[in-house]
Amino acid sequence: MQAILAIMVVMVALFAVIKAPSKFNVINREKVNEIVREDVGINNEAIRQVDDFQRGFNERSGQFVAVVSSTSGDARATSTVKTETSSVAKKEKEQTVSQEKTEPQPSSSEQGASQPAADPSNAEILGPVNSYKSIFSANKEKVPPAGESAHVLRSGSGKVLITAPHAVNHIREGSTKIVDYCTGPIAKALSDLTGAHLLYLNYYSRDPNYYDDTSFKEALANFVPSNNIKLVVDIHGAADSHGWDVDLGDINGASLLNFKDLASVATGFFNQYGIANVSKNDFSGGERQNTVTKFVSEKLKVDAMQFEIARKYRCETDEQTAAVIKALKRIVDKYK
Numbered sequence: 001m002q003a004i005l006a007i008m009v010v011m012v013a014l015f016a017v018i019k020a021p022s023k024f025n026v027i028n029r030e031k032v033n034e035i036v037r038e039d040v041g042i043n044n045e046a047i048r049q050v051d052d053f054q055r056g057f058n059e060r061s062g063q064f065v066a067v068v069s070s071t072s073g074d075a076r077a078t079s080t081v082k083t084e085t086s087s088v089a090k091k092e093k094e095q096t097v098s099q100e101k102t103e104p105q106p107s108s109s110e111q112g113a114s115q116p117a118a119d120p121s122n123a124e125i126l127g128p129v130n131s132y133k134s135i136f137s138a139n140k141e142k143v144p145p146a147g148e149s150a151h152v153l154r155s156g157s158g159k160v161l162i163t164a165p166h167a168v169n170h171i172r173e174g175s176t177k178i179v180d181y182c183t184g185p186i187a188k189a190l191s192d193l194t195g196a197h198l199l200y201l202n203y204y205s206r207d208p209n210y211y212d213d214t215s216f217k218e219a220l221a222n223f224v225p226s227n228n229i230k231l232v233v234d235i236h237g238a239a240d241s242h243g244w245d246v247d248l249g250d251i252n253g254a255s256l257l258n259f260k261d262l263a264s265v266a267t268g269f270f271n272q273y274g275i276a277n278v279s280k281n282d283f284s285g286g287e288r289q290n291t292v293t294k295f296v297s298e299k300l301k302v303d304a305m306q307f308e309i310a311r312k313y314r315c316e317t318d319e320q321t322a323a324v325i326k327a328l329k330r331i332v333d334k335y336k
């Protein structure tokens, strides 16, 4: 009996010894977890801020840099910029999460692998487009101020240059030709979204899609060879009455030296975004005119294509404007 009691006492004692440190461990683990959570929180916050900054820089480089540099002495204004970009980042994250939920893993096919997981939201596209509209409409009848060029060249990255030679009113044979409406904002937003280089007509002047002796063509001749440009995406606008949504001009194939299948690739991307009626060489892009496309392919020996976009896809409805920019983004991304 005494022996049994002794064994029981020993067992109770052993139990107490085992139990005590395990309780201690649980408490400590919780504390450690808490500290780790806080640390991770701080790290995530730091990573998020860096991401936001990078994203803001990449996507709205011109605009973002301009705001930061003009407010560099004002910490409050700078932090406002950060807040704005972080809310955009949050939206992007939300969108990515919802797409992950609704869309299975992309398939290995070319089409599937480039499904719109990387598509910007309509708000991210239309925000910049709308903000640029007023700038282009303010400049469309102004001659270049003293010391300023008629064009703007914005150096970006990659091998694609986006051009918009009819972004403002221009002169042809002594008459004023009206701007290809909204091609300036579309080209600029497209450059923001892709990081691609950008060249557009910024002030009322001689038509660079008609005359070769313009500062615009001079900029092309200097920039294209020295920046290893492989494709010029030339953005234009035409009336809805032609019957197509987009017309691709490659001078009946002559303006494509390397990317012979660009028209079919581009058509595929437009179709994917509901832009069904894509025509080819209704506007040839330079058969009888000294166009940007002709100049780039003939004189600079670099591929170029003229994208004539019907009016209804240029800042008439949000859906159609966003669709055409998403499709153009896919094209630029593929070749950049």
Ligand SMILES: [Zn+2]
Binding pocket: 166, 180, 209, 235, 236, 237
């Ligand atoms: Zn045009």
